[in-house]
Structure formats: structure tokens, C-alpha cells
Amino acid sequence: MFREFRDTLWNLIKSRTFILSVGFLVLFGILLQRVFYLQIVKGSDYLESFSLKTERDVSLSSTRGKIYDRNGEVLAYSELSYSVTIQDNGSYANKSTKNARLNETIYRLIQLVENNGDSVVNDLGIVYENGNYAYTLEGRALLRLKADIYGKNKTSELTPSQELASANELMKYLCEAKKYNIPDSYTEAEKTKYGIAVDGYTPEQKLQIATIRYGMDANSYKRYVATTVATDVSEETVAAVLENQDSLQGAEVAESSRRVYPDSVYFSSIIGYIGKASQDELESLQEKNEDYELNDIVGKAGIEQYMETELQGTKGYEKMYVDSVGRIIEVAEQKEPVPGNDVYLTIDKNLQIACYNILEQKLAGILISKIQNTKEYNPGPNPSAAKIMIPIYDVYYALIDNHIIDITHFGADDATELEKSVSQRFQTKREQAVAAIMAQLNSDSATAYQNLSREMKNYMSYIVANVLMGDNQVLMKSEVDTSDATYIAWTNDETISLREYLQYAISQNWIDVTKISGDNPYLDSQEIYQSVLDYIQSALMEDMEFGKMLYKYMLLDDQMSGREICLLLYDQNVLEYDEDTISRLNSGALSSYSFMIDKIQKLEITPAQLALEPCSGGIIIVDADTGDTLASVTYPSYDNNRLTNVMDSNYYNSLQKDLSSPFVNRVTQENLAPGSTFKPITAIAGLEEGAITPSTVIYASGQFTEITPSPTCWIFNQYGGHHGNETVVTAIRDSCNCFFYEVGYRLAGGRSAGGYNVEKGLSILEKYARMFGLGDKSGLELSEYEPRISDEDAVRSSIGQGTNSYSLSHIVRYVATLANRGSCYDLTLLDKLTETDGTLIEEYQPKLHNQVEIANSSWDAVHQGMRLVAENTSSLKVLSDLGLNVAGKTGTAQQSKSHPNHALFVGFAPYEQPEIAVAVRIANGYTSANCAEAASDVFKYYFKLTDEEEILSGTASGSSGQTIGD
Incomplete structure (x- = not known):
């Protein structure tokens, strides 16, 4: 038996199976030993230094270059600041637990930041106001936001419902469980399950959390890159975050660069601001430099945008290792970034x-001269744009209409007694107004629109334009037949009631039933009409714009007083507390009218805040020999510090709603008719084409009867008079329309064998307008509208009417060309580019756009005429008494008889050897005398003709109110 066992064992040992088994046992033993060594012997070491490492490259942002004026005065720079950031580097059991804990962490971090007086980022493009979410973006930028949130690569991939999604709908999507799961409240069971303490979130907090979560989503493929929660935070916030860091997963304090604009309001239209790159901006920049990344801060407007690649500098990088959840293990390699280059502008800071200030003072002076202590303005049987007055009640209401007084605060918990009282009266007014509206809409004998009171007319118009045809499109604009007789009866003839119009709209299927019927789209016409009424009533009880309108009628009906408006300015800290003034207002010793005039006079209430007409204007000054822009002023403006780095969406939203339109650059983005400032071009065209000579005398009768209808001269319209015999020089001085009508008529072939040909005249006028640069953009490195040379009515176009339309930048280039006798330069804001140590990289040279070659006699005639405008026009003594020889031309462009005329002045000085060309325009400025007065102050300041304190008084400047004939 032993032998059999021995043989069997020996055979087994000799078998391949045994050898393989032994080999496997040895290998298993080695593996077991290795596992024991790694997990038991070295386990604690490897726990501290997780072996799964991934190499990552992180770019380091460079310091943005500075922006200086021509004299080396700094206009923009970057400084060190601290930001609060958060990384998604936690470990969670599942998605629902992650959402709950991450949201709570973000919430606690936000509370910590705000408790220390700092603000969190709110750059999502959505704000919460008046009980609803609203977009601060529009157009392509809004579509891009929706595409990103809905996970679409292209905006074209959005479904119709996604493309039309309201801000409320988009926020609902972000807060759903499948996205970020940000609920109004948690149950006790949910709080226990997720290990959180928060009860839930308010609408404002949900928006804040969604903003941060969206930013973290954008970084999801780079979890080691932190998302910014707050920028430029205080030392108290830094300390608080560091103290609580153990309980705030992923929270950090990071050094960052903060862009600063020392004199922001004066230069924002030129410099612009910086912010996070949009997808479109990123793609455009990557074509120039592939180093640009999604979270980069780039120029969004102005010189910051135009010179982006020069200001940005060169990025550095860090090569690092991160673990599986994005935590940085070690930094293996680092390269420091190179700062951006410095840009010097041609602008003179002090002149700008x-x-x-000159412009603001002038606007305030015009307003004061036009404000009357009345409730309403009655234009009378012969309305005139020059005679429009501003009732003081329009001033009171303007403070509400332009959001200076916050009506949403009237019902707040911390509202003052006055605010609460006004709120109670408002609630009563709204209930009464809505009841009266619904009574009209329910009445079988509803009043035709033309027979309603003015108040009720405004209500009915608002319902159609804003409630029914607003964003929700209950009354579908695309379906309405504007040629339909009933539509015309409602809009033009005003012979039917809104009830009749809506019932007809229902019969024509102009109403989108799905917007008002809920779950039951199968309604008959009466049921649809009732649904429309229910929709209107509900909307009016919530609509804040309708609410603003009600305050106007509360004022007019003495349900709210002007004195209360004045006191509300103190209650809401619009004005600094002044016990004496408040006491005098309450006692009646100071009238609300006198109070308002005084505050406007002192610029404590500004034209921009009132947003009445006029409230805006522009001034541009260029070097007459080079095209260098010395000042480019637009009023009103904004604080670009609040838009830069991380945008303050609430502030941006307030600017968008501001009725004074501070985002509009009045130098480059306000194209208006040039009026009589165009006449020198017509004069040159007439002289060069042989239609007239410098000695030609034309009798100006006040009416030009060669065409029908016959245009008239300003002197005929105002006084029933005429200028009589005029030469080109005196016609420029007198701004004689009839003289230039005749020139335009002759240029078009009038009084010749070929006969009058409109196209011929327009072609010649266009030729000379283009010679002076009016056919192209000015060259300024800013967003600028295209000019428009008139293409209709050669006779009226000769005095700057027709379809002529130019910005101030277009006009001042033309005037500079007049001043230097023919060198038409592209305007520029750029002086030079240097490295940070001052080493010159590039000096920007003027670019000649066109050289105008005309006879010296033509130059002389136009110059002499413009000199006489400043020297011999009685209403322009502000120019003739300067002690400086100035050449100029005034211009007025009518908008309508219900709005003040637009005012314009252009000129150059000194007359003998021009240094600067100036253009001043005040939209709805009544008379060009106001612009000439502002230009006079500009000349005084530039040439140091009087004390600076006299020019820049800080109070409203006087307005002559004289109407200049132009």
C-alpha cells in the first residue's frame, strides 16, 4: 500500500498539474504578502497620500495692463484682493445626498459672506424682483444661457418651449431634483437622511445657490478649478471663512486680481469693463490666442474689449497632481505669468x-428753466416744441417712474410710517382702478376708446400693449391683421371699446387660448372672453409697471402729495438726512416745488435721475490737426466698477430699466439729424459745383416755392419774416434755409436746361458728405452706429433734413476737416502701447481717411460764415464775449411737436489757427443756444479763459432759453 501511495505521489509530483499548482500557490503567497504590506504595514501612509494621482495643468492668470490718459493719469488698474471660492471635492453616498449637502454648504458660505457685509456673485443673468425672477440678458446672450442650462451645444438645438422659457421656468428647472434639487423646504426626515440642518431656501437664496451650482457645473470637467462665490471680500470675511473651513467642504480663500476704475462715471463709456467671457466671446478670442479659457475674465466693452489681447498679458501655468475627487496633492512645476501691456489714451482726464460736469450743469439749468408749478402741461391750440413746459407733478412722478423712489419697499417690514401709509392708499387705488376697468370690459354698453377719460385710455392701452401683447403674447402680434377694419377702428379711429376689440380678436383666433385656459382648451367664445378678463384682472393686481402708472394718478388726484414725494427721498436715503429741511417740509414753510427746484439746482437730484426731457447729451473734442480725441463725454453714465470682474446683476438690471438709458453712448450710438450744421457741406458743394460763387446773392423770401409742398425758413415760421438778400457767408451766419434750399435745388438741376432731378442733387450732396467722412464710421475704437447720408428730397436734405442721420463722432470729424482745411483723419482714442516698465511697444499714428481738395475761396467762405455765427449772432454772446475767436454753427432737429427739439453746436478754435474741434449735442435740448453755452464753457476751460471754479460750480448753469434761428 505504501508503495502504491509513493508511486501515486511521485506521479502527481511529476505531473504538470502539480507544477502549475505550486506555481500558483507561490504567486498567491507573494500577492498576499504584498497586499499585507500595502494595507497593513503601509496603509496609514498611503491613506495620507492616495496613490491614484492624475496630472493636470492649471493656467495662472496674468495681471491686466493699466490704462492711462495722455498725461499718464491712471484710468484703470488691477490690485490684489481676496475671493471666496468653493470646489466640488466632497464624497457623497448618492446624488440626492450630494445635492442636499452641497446646497447647504453653499448656503452657509453665502450667509457667512453676507453677515460680514460682502456680496456674493450674481452673474447668472437672472434677478429676483417684485415676486418674480427676471432676465438681465437679452438676444443671443440669453439664448446662450438657456442652451448652456438645458445642456445644448448650440442655441439652434433648443426646443421651442426651452427657447421661450421665462426666468421663472428656467429657475424651476434648475431647482428640480434632476438638476440641483434646491427646495423651498425640507422635512425633518429629509434633514436627518441627508445630515443637514437647513429648513429650506427663500427665492433669493435659491437664485444665489443656483448661480454657484451653475458655475461649478461649468467647471465639472476641471474639479480642481474652484468656483468663485464672492470677490473683493473684507478681512473679516477672510477670517470667518478660514475659521469655519473645516465645516465648509471645498471652501477656500484665494488671492485674486480686482480691476479698479478710479473715475468710473466719467470714463465708463470709453473704457468699458471686464467680466467672464461668454461662449461667443471665447470662440472669437481663441481665434487670436488659443490660451483663452471658459472662466477667463476679458474685456466686455470699450477699450477694455478693443485692446483685450494687449491688456490681458501671457498666462503662466502650474503642473499639478490631483486625486480622484479633484484635491491637489502636489505642484510639480510652475511658470509665472507675464503682466499685460499698458495702454495710453489720447484722452485728457481733467478735460473729460x-x-x-459742464454737460450735467447745463441739463439741470435747462430743466429748471422749463419746470412750472402746475399739475399738467396744456399745449394749447398751436403746440410748439420750443414752448413745451414741464409740470412739477411730472418731476414728482419721474422719481417713481425711474425707480429712484422704490415703491416695492413701501410694503416691507422695515418700511417707514409714511411708506406704509402710501402703500395702503395705493392698494385702495389699485382695487378701485381694476374694478373700473373690469366694469368697462363687462359692460354691454362699453364706452368707445375716444370717449374715455385720459386716465382710462391709458389703462386700456396698457392692457393691450403690455398685459396681452407683452412677453406672454396672449394676444398674438403675429396673428393680428393690421389691415382689418375692426383693428383700425380700435387703433386709429378709436371708435370702438376694448371689449368689442377683444371679442372680435377671439372670433378671429388672435387670442392664444392655451395661455389662459389652463387644462381646458375647448372653450366657447364667451368662456374664452371670461378667461381673458380673469387673466387681465389677475395681471393688473400684480403688475408693477401698472402700479407705477397708478401713482401718477394718485398724485394728480391729490391722493398723494408732492410733499410726501420729497419726504420719501429722505425715508429711502436717496438724499442725506437733513432735519431742518424735513421740518420745514412738514410745517409747510418749504413748498415741495421750491424743494425740488433747489435740489435740482444743487445737483442733489440730477437730470439722469429724473429722466425727463432733456436728460442726456454728448460732447466730443478732437485735435483739429490729428484726429486725436481729447474728450468723449456721454451723459448720463454708470459705475463700471460694479460691472467689472464679477457683474452685479441687480445693478446691471437697474441700468437697463433706467429711463435715461445710461448704456447708450451719446457720442457714437445716437444718430440724429444734423440740422443746420450740415449747411457748410451744402455751401461747399454749391461753390465747387458752380451752382453759386462766393459773391452770389440769393433773395430769401421766407418760403421756397419751387417744389411742393413748399418748405419754409425758420424766420418765417417764428416771426413771419424773411432774410432778403444773402450771400453764402451771410447765409451761414443767418442759417438761412431758403438760401440753402436754392443751392440744393440748383445742385439737382433746377433752373438749368436739364430740369430738377432729385437723384442728381442727392448724388452731389452725398459726394461732398463722403469727402468729409460722413459716409463712414469715424474710426473711434468704440461701438459706433453707421452714418446715414440722406437719400430723399434733395432740397430739404441740403439743410440737414431728409434722412441725414449722424452721431457726434461722425459730425466732429467733419468739423475738424473744415477746421484744418481738408485733412479728414480717422478719429482715435489710442496714443501708445508700452510694457509695464514703460518701454515703448507702439506709438499710434493718425490715419488719414481722405484729403479734401477744394478751392481756397470755398474754404474762406465757409470759415468766414462760421466765424460770423460766433461773432455776430446776438443770441450767441456767450461766444462773442469769450475773448477768443471761435468759428461755429448751430443746428436744431425737430423730433415732433410733443417733444422738445434736439439741439446741436459745432465749432473750432482759435479761428486763426484751429487747435480743437468741438461738437455738443443735447437730445431734446430745446434750442441750440443751450449747446452753444455748454461749448462756451468748454472753450473757457480748455483755453483757461476764466477760473475753473466759475465754470465748474457744481450747480445748474443758467439757460438763456433763447431760440436760435437754425
Whole structure:
């Protein structure tokens, strides 16, 4: 038996199976030993230094270059600041637990930041106001936001419902469980399950959390890159975050660069601001430099945008290792970034600031001269744009209409007694107004629109334009037949009631039933009408714009007083507390009218805040020999510090709603008719084409009867008079329309064998307009509208009417060309580019756009005429008494008889050897005398003709109110 066992064992040992088994046992033993070594012997070491490492490269942002004025005064720079950031580097059991804990962490971090007086980022493009979410973006930028949130690569991939999604709908999507799961409240069971303490979130907090979560989503493929929660935070916030860091997963304090604009309001239209790159901006920049990344801060407007690649600098990088959840293990390699280059502008800082203040003072002076202590303005049987007055009640209401007084605060918990009282009266007014509206809409004998009171007319118009045809499109604009007789009866003839119009709209299927019927789209016409009424009533009880309108009628009906408006300015800290003034207002010793006039006079209430007409204007000054722009002022402006780095969406939203339109650059983005400032071009065209000579005398009768209808001269319209015999020089001085009508008529072939040909005249006028640069953009490195040379009515176009439309930048280039006798330069804001140590990289040279070659006699005639405008026009003594020889031309463009005329002045000085060309325009400025007065202050300041304190008084400047004939 032993032998059999031995043989069997020996055979087994000799078998391949045994050898393989032994080999496997040895290998298993080695593996077991290795596992024991790694997990038991070295386990604690490897726990501290997780072996799964991934190499990552992180770019380091460079310091943005500075922006200086021509004299080396800093206009923009970057400084060190601290930001609060958060990384998604936690470990969670599942998605629902992650959402709950991450949301709570973000919430606690936000509370910590705000408790220390700092603000969190709110750059999602959505704000919460008046009980609803609203977009601060529009157009392509809004579509891009929706595409990103809905996970679409292209905006074209959005479904119709996604493309039309309201801000409320988009926020609902972000807060759903499948996205970020940000609920109004948690149950006790949910709080226990997720290990959180928060009860839930308010609408404002949900928006804040969604903003941060969206930013973290954008970084999801780079979890080691932190998302910014707050920028430029205080030392108290830094300390608080560091103290609580153990309980705030992923929270950090990071050094960052903060862009600063020392004199922001004066230069924002030129410099612009910076912010996070949009997808479109990123793609465009990557074509120039592939180093640009999604979270980069780039120029969004102005010189910051135009010179982006020069200011940005060169990025550095860090090569690092991160673990599986994005935590940085070690930094293996690092390269420091290279700062951006410095940009010097042609702008003179002090001149720019002076011109802004001159313009504001002038606007305030015009307003004061036009405000009357009445409730309403009655234009009378013969309305005139020059005679429009501003009732003081329009001033009171303007403070509400332009959101200076916050009506949403009237019902707040911390509202003052006055605010609460006004709120109670408002609630009563709204209930009464809505009841009266619904009574009209329910009445079988509803009043035709033309027979309603003015108040009720405004209500009915608002319902159609804003409630029914607003964003929700209950009354579908695309379906309405504007040629339909009933539509015309409602809009033009005003012979039917809104009830009749809506019932007809229902019969024509102009109403989108799905917007008002809920779950039951199968309604008959009466049921649809009732649904429309229910929709209107519900909307009016919530609509804040309708609410603003009600305050106007509360004022007019003495349900709210002007004195209360004045006191509300103190209650809401619009004005600094002044016990004496408040006491005098309450006692009646100071009238609300006198109070308002005084505050406007002192610029404590500004034209921009009132947003009445006029409230805006522009001044541009260029070097007459080079096209260098010395000042480019637009009023009103904004604080670009609040838009830069991380945008303050609430502030941006307030600017968008501001009725004074501070985002509009009045120098480059306000194209208006040039009026009589175009006449020198017509004069040159007439002289060069042989239609007239410098000695030609034309009798100006006040009416030009060669065409029908016959245009008239300003002197005929105002006084029933005429200028009589005029030469080209005196016609420029007198701004004689009839003289230039005749020139335009002759240029078009009038009084010749070929006969009058409109196209011929327009072609010649266009030829000379283009010679002076009016056919192209000015060259300024800013967003600028295209000019428009008139293409209709050669006779009227000769005095700057027709379809002529130019910005101030177009006009000042033309005037500079007049001043230097023919060198038409592209305007520029750029002086030079240097490295940070001052080493010159590039000096920007003027670019000649066109050289105008005309006879010296033509130059002389136009110059002499423009000199006489400033020297011999009685209403322009502000120019003739300067002690400086100035050449100029005034211009007025009518908008309508219900709005003040637009006012314009252009000129150059000194007359003998021009240094600067100036253009001043005040939209709805009544008379060009106001612009000439502002230009006079500009000349005084630039040439140091009087004390600076006299020019820049800080109070409203006087307005002559004289109407200049132009």
C-alpha cells in the first residue's frame, strides 16, 4: 500500500498539474504578502497620500495692463484682493445626498459672506424682483444661457418651449431634483437622511445657490478649478471663512486680481469693463490666442474689449497632481505669468471730467428753466416744441417712474410710517382702478376708446400693449391683421371699446387660448372672453409697471402729495438726512416745488435721475490737426466698477430699466439729424459745383416755392419774416434755409436746361458728405452706429433734413476737416502701447481717411460764415464775449411737436489757427443756444479763459432759453 501511495505521489509530483499548482500557490503567497504590506504595514501612509494621482495643468492668470490718459493719469488698474471660492471635492453616498449637502454648504458660505457685509456673485443673468425672477440678458446672450442650462451645444438645438422659457421656468428647472434639487423646504426626515440642518431656501437664496451650482457645473470637467462665490471680500470675511473651513467642504480663500476704475462715471463709456467671457466671446478670442479659457475674465466693452489681447498679458501655468475627487496633492512645476501691456489714451482726464460736469450743469439749468408749478402741461391750440413746459407733478412722478423712489419697499417690514401709509392708499387705488376697468370690459354698453377719460385710455392701452401683447403674447402680434377694419377702428379711429376689440380678436383666433385656459382648451367664445378678463384682472393686481402708472394718478388726484414725494427721498436715503429741511417740509414753510427746484439746482437730484426731457447729451473734442480725441463725454453714465470682474446683476438690471438709458453712448450710438450744421457741406458743394460763387446773392423770401409742398425758413415760421438778400457767408451766419434750399435745388438741376432731378442733387450732396467722412464710421475704437447720408428730397436734405442721420463722432470729424482745411483723419482714442516698465511697444499714428481738395475761396467762405455765427449772432454772446475767436454753427432737429427739439453746436478754435474741434449735442435740448453755452464753457476751460471754479460750480448753469434761428 505504501508503495502504491509513493508511486501515486511521485506521479502527481511529476505531473504538470502539480507544477502549475505550486506555481500558483507561490504567486498567491507573494500577492498576499504584498497586499499585507500595502494595507497593513503601509496603509496609514498611503491613506495620507492616495496613490491614484492624475496630472493636470492649471493656467495662472496674468495681471491686466493699466490704462492711462495722455498725461499718464491712471484710468484703470488691477490690485490684489481676496475671493471666496468653493470646489466640488466632497464624497457623497448618492446624488440626492450630494445635492442636499452641497446646497447647504453653499448656503452657509453665502450667509457667512453676507453677515460680514460682502456680496456674493450674481452673474447668472437672472434677478429676483417684485415676486418674480427676471432676465438681465437679452438676444443671443440669453439664448446662450438657456442652451448652456438645458445642456445644448448650440442655441439652434433648443426646443421651442426651452427657447421661450421665462426666468421663472428656467429657475424651476434648475431647482428640480434632476438638476440641483434646491427646495423651498425640507422635512425633518429629509434633514436627518441627508445630515443637514437647513429648513429650506427663500427665492433669493435659491437664485444665489443656483448661480454657484451653475458655475461649478461649468467647471465639472476641471474639479480642481474652484468656483468663485464672492470677490473683493473684507478681512473679516477672510477670517470667518478660514475659521469655519473645516465645516465648509471645498471652501477656500484665494488671492485674486480686482480691476479698479478710479473715475468710473466719467470714463465708463470709453473704457468699458471686464467680466467672464461668454461662449461667443471665447470662440472669437481663441481665434487670436488659443490660451483663452471658459472662466477667463476679458474685456466686455470699450477699450477694455478693443485692446483685450494687449491688456490681458501671457498666462503662466502650474503642473499639478490631483486625486480622484479633484484635491491637489502636489505642484510639480510652475511658470509665472507675464503682466499685460499698458495702454495710453489720447484722452485728457481733467478735460473729460470737466466736460461731463459742464454737460450735467447745463441739463439741470435747462430743466429748471422749463419746470412750472402746475399739475399738467396744456399745449394749447398751436403746440410748439420750443414752448413745451414741464409740470412739477411730472418731476414728482419721474422719481417713481425711474425707480429712484422704490415703491416695492413701501410694503416691507422695515418700511417707514409714511411708506406704509402710501402703500395702503395705493392698494385702495389699485382695487378701485381694476374694478373700473373690469366694469368697462363687462359692460354691454362699453364706452368707445375716444370717449374715455385720459386716465382710462391709458389703462386700456396698457392692457393691450403690455398685459396681452407683452412677453406672454396672449394676444398674438403675429396673428393680428393690421389691415382689418375692426383693428383700425380700435387703433386709429378709436371708435370702438376694448371689449368689442377683444371679442372680435377671439372670433378671429388672435387670442392664444392655451395661455389662459389652463387644462381646458375647448372653450366657447364667451368662456374664452371670461378667461381673458380673469387673466387681465389677475395681471393688473400684480403688475408693477401698472402700479407705477397708478401713482401718477394718485398724485394728480391729490391722493398723494408732492410733499410726501420729497419726504420719501429722505425715508429711502436717496438724499442725506437733513432735519431742518424735513421740518420745514412738514410745517409747510418749504413748498415741495421750491424743494425740488433747489435740489435740482444743487445737483442733489440730477437730470439722469429724473429722466425727463432733456436728460442726456454728448460732447466730443478732437485735435483739429490729428484726429486725436481729447474728450468723449456721454451723459448720463454708470459705475463700471460694479460691472467689472464679477457683474452685479441687480445693478446691471437697474441700468437697463433706467429711463435715461445710461448704456447708450451719446457720442457714437445716437444718430440724429444734423440740422443746420450740415449747411457748410451744402455751401461747399454749391461753390465747387458752380451752382453759386462766393459773391452770389440769393433773395430769401421766407418760403421756397419751387417744389411742393413748399418748405419754409425758420424766420418765417417764428416771426413771419424773411432774410432778403444773402450771400453764402451771410447765409451761414443767418442759417438761412431758403438760401440753402436754392443751392440744393440748383445742385439737382433746377433752373438749368436739364430740369430738377432729385437723384442728381442727392448724388452731389452725398459726394461732398463722403469727402468729409460722413459716409463712414469715424474710426473711434468704440461701438459706433453707421452714418446715414440722406437719400430723399434733395432740397430739404441740403439743410440737414431728409434722412441725414449722424452721431457726434461722425459730425466732429467733419468739423475738424473744415477746421484744418481738408485733412479728414480717422478719429482715435489710442496714443501708445508700452510694457509695464514703460518701454515703448507702439506709438499710434493718425490715419488719414481722405484729403479734401477744394478751392481756397470755398474754404474762406465757409470759415468766414462760421466765424460770423460766433461773432455776430446776438443770441450767441456767450461766444462773442469769450475773448477768443471761435468759428461755429448751430443746428436744431425737430423730433415732433410733443417733444422738445434736439439741439446741436459745432465749432473750432482759435479761428486763426484751429487747435480743437468741438461738437455738443443735447437730445431734446430745446434750442441750440443751450449747446452753444455748454461749448462756451468748454472753450473757457480748455483755453483757461476764466477760473475753473466759475465754470465748474457744481450747480445748474443758467439757460438763456433763447431760440436760435437754425
